[in-house]
Amino acid sequence: MKNTLEVKAQGDREILVTRAFDAPRELVYEAYTRPELLKRWLGAFAGWSLDVCDMNLVVGGAYRWLWRKEGGGEMGISGVYREVSPPARIVCTEKFDESWYQGEALVTVDFLERGAGTSTLQLTLRYESEAARDGVLKSPMETGLAASYDALERVVTA
Numbered sequence: 001m002k003n004t005l006e007v008k009a010q011g012d013r014e015i016l017v018t019r020a021f022d023a024p025r026e027l028v029y030e031a032y033t034r035p036e037l038l039k040r041w042l043g044a045f046a047g048w049s050l051d052v053c054d055m056n057l058v059v060g061g062a063y064r065w066l067w068r069k070e071g072g073g074e075m076g077i078s079g080v081y082r083e084v085s086p087p088a089r090i091v092c093t094e095k096f097d098e099s100w101y102q103g104e105a106l107v108t109v110d111f112l113e114r115g116a117g118t119s120t121l122q123l124t125l126r127y128e129s130e131a132a133r134d135g136v137l138k139s140p141m142e143t144g145l146a147a148s149y150d151a152l153e154r155v156v157t158a
Contacts, residue, residue, distance in 0.1 A: 029087035041151035103128030
């Protein structure tokens, strides 16, 4: 299901991202929550690899992800899970080590069943300010999400 990614501003502080998949939501949820599968698709392109993928997927549990780029460079992110409802929803905080936007974001991931073995992932990112949200929208975030979700499609349809 290539070219199904949609990224748009919602309200004054949110970004809404949707992406359809040719797989049931249970498989998409599993690929989103199992470290060995996340390492195969999340930000793993253009010389980057997800080398640290620690997750305690329970309410109040923390996660820590660290990407490394061939030839040097790192990008880390961490947060705390606020809601875990398999296979329907995950809500967590998000803070980058070297934050490129002010504050912390609240991330809600909904896994929506669409029937006939298809599903839609709906990602809502809520920032502390409109300026932070607008800065993210101007970043290459959409390009990175598109590449990651295309790789996720390959993982769930393999």
